Amino acid sequence: MSDIVRKPRGRLFFANPGPTNIPDSILHAVSHVSVDWYPAEFMGIYNGCREGLKRLMKTRNDLVFHTGSGHGAWESALVNLFSAGDLLLYPQTGNFSDRWGQMARDLGLRTNVLECDWRRGVEMSAVRAALAADTAHEIKGVCVTHNETSTGMTLDPGDFRAALDATGHPALLLVDTISSLACMDFRNDEWRVDCAVGGSQKGMMLPTGLSFNTISEKAWAASKQSTLPKSYFSWANMMKLPHKSFMGTPPTSLFYGMQEALRLLLEDEGLDNVFARHTRLATAVRCAVNQWAGNGGPQLFCLNPSRYSDSVTTVLVPEGCDANKVRAAALDRFNVSLGGGLSRLAGKAFRIGHLGDLNEPMILGTLGAVELSMKVAGVPYSTGGVDAAIAYLAQGE
Numbered sequence: 509m510s511d512i513v514r515k516p517r518g519r520l521f522f523a524n525p526g527p528t529n530i531p532d533s534i535l536h537a538v539s540h541v542s543v544d545w546y547p548a549e550f551m552g553i554y555n556g557c558r559e560g561l562k563r564l565m566k567t568r569n570d571l572v573f574h575t576g577s578g579h580g581a582w583e584s585a586l587v588n589l590f591s592a593g594d595l596l597l598y599p600q601t602g603n604f605s606d607r608w609g610q611m612a613r614d615l616g617l618r619t620n621v622l623e624c625d626w627r628r629g630v631e632m633s634a635v636r637a638a639l640a641a642d643t644a645h646e647i648k649g650v651c652v653t654h655n656e657t658s659t660g661m662t663l664d665p666g667d668f669r670a671a672l673d674a675t676g677h678p679a680l681l682l683v684d685t686i687s688s689l690a691c692m693d694f695r696n697d698e699w700r701v702d703c704a705v706g707g708s709q710k711g712m713m714l715p716t717g718l719s720f721n722t723i724s725e726k727a728w729a730a731s732k733q734s735t736l737p738k739s740y741f742s743w744a745n746m747m748k749l750p751h752k753s754f755m756g757t758p759p760t761s762l763f764y765g766m767q768e769a770l771r772l773l774l775e776d777e778g779l780d781n782v783f784a785r786h787t788r789l790a791t792a793v794r795c796a797v798n799q800w801a802g803n804g805g806p807q808l809f810c811l812n813p814s815r816y817s818d819s820v821t822t823v824l825v826p827e828g829c830d831a832n833k834v835r836a837a838a839l840d841r842f843n844v845s846l847g848g849g850l851s852r853l854a855g856k857a858f859r860i861g862h863l864g865d866l867n868e869p870m871i872l873g874t875l876g877a878v879e880l881s882m883k884v885a886g887v888p889y890s891t892g893g894v895d896a897a898i899a900y901l902a903q904g905e
C-alpha cells in the first residue's frame with residue numbers, strides 16, 4: 509500500500525465570490541517586469557487605467573487609488589470625509605455593511621444601523637423615515653452596500669439618492685461597489701454618489717491589492733472640513749503627488765493587469781454584455797438552487813427577488829446540516845472552492861460566486877460539483893438542479 513495522500517488533479521475550480529478567477533491574458537499582463545513609475549511610459553498606462561475605470565464607474569468625478577484591499581478604500585472614505593463624533597446611517601444588509609459600520613465606530617464616528625431581516629434587507633421606508641426624522645441634519649453620511657456579498661442581496665443606490673432628495677437631506681452618499689463593479693450596472697454620476705468604494709479582486713478580475721474611491725465636488729468640500737487623523741489615506745496629501753493617488757510606490761504590475769481588464773470589459777465584451785452575462789449565469793444558479801430546495805433541501809438565502817445578486821448566491825442548508833461539510837467535500841475531493849457563510853451564517857450557508865471571468869460550462873461545473881458535494885455531505889435535496897440550470901441556459905439570450 510502506498511502512503512501517498514491522494515491530491516486533487518486539474519486546475520483549482522474557483523467559485524468564491526472574491527477573489528475571483530483571473531483570465532490568462534490578465535495574468536500575463538500582471539507578470540510585467542518592474543518599471544519606474546514616473547516616466548511617460550508608465551504614466552500613460554496609469555492615466556489610461558484611470559480614465560477607463562471612470563468609464564466603468566460612469567463618472568467624471570475625481571478618482572484616487574490606494575495600495576490596499578477594499579478595506580483600505582472603506583477607511584479612506586471615512587477618514588477623509590468626516591470628523592470625530594459625526595453620525596453615519598448604515599442600512600444593514602449583512603456582514604459587510606456591519607463591518608464597515610464597525611470600522612466607522614473604531615475610527616470614532618457614531619453610527620445609526622438600520623437593522624433588518626438579513627434575508628430581505630432594509631426597507632426603504634425605514635431609510636426615508638430615518639432621514640425625514642433627522643431635521644437637525646445630524647446624519648453626515650449614508651453608507652450603502654450595493655452588493656452584500658455575505659447574503660447575496662443588492663440595494664439600489666438610486667433608491668438612496670431618491671430618498672435623500674425626497675427628504676431634502678444633505679448627507680453624503682457613500683456606496684460600497686466592491687462586489688458589484690463590473691458585474692452590475694454602477695452609475696456613479698447619475699446617482700450623484702459622493703464617494704464610491706471599489707476594489708480590484710472581484711468583478712475586475714485582478715489580484716487583490718488595489719482599491720479606489722470616487723470623489724464628488726460635494727465630497728471634496730466635506731473633506732476640507734474633516735478632522736479625523738489621516739496620513740497614508742489623505743486625499744490632500746495625494747493631490748500633491750504626480751499620480752494624485754497612493755502614498756509611496758504604486759503597484760505598477762497591477763496597472764498593466766488593469767489595462768487588460770478594462771480592455772476585456774469595455775472593448776472586447778462591452779459593459780452591457782458583461783452585465784447580461786452576469787444576470788444570465790446568476791439566474792441559472794438560482795434555477796438550480798430552487799430545484800434543490802424540494803425534498804427539504806437547501807434554499808436561496810435571499811427572499812427578496814427584486815434584490816437578488818448577480819454576483820453571488822448564498823445558499824442556506826437545511827436545519828441540522830453543516831454547510832462547511834459541503835464546502836470541505838467540494839474542495840478536498842473535487843478541487844472546487846466555494847465561499848463560506850459569514851458571521852451569523854457560519855456553518856449555515858455556503859456561497860457560490862458567479863462574478864468575473866465565467867461562462868456557462870464553468871457555472872454548470874460548479875453546480876454539478878455542489879450537487880455532488882451535497883450528496884457526499886448527506887445534505888438532502890431534490891435532484892435535477894443542474895438540469896434546471898441547463899433548461900434555463902438553453903433558451904439562449
Ligand SMILES: *Cc1c(COP(=O)(O)O)cnc(C)c1O
Nearest residue numbers: 577578579604655657686687707
Ligand atoms: C470583499 C468585500 C469587501 C472587503 O474588501 P477586501 O478587499 O476584502 O478588503 C467589502 N465590501 C464588500 C461588499 C465586499 O464584497
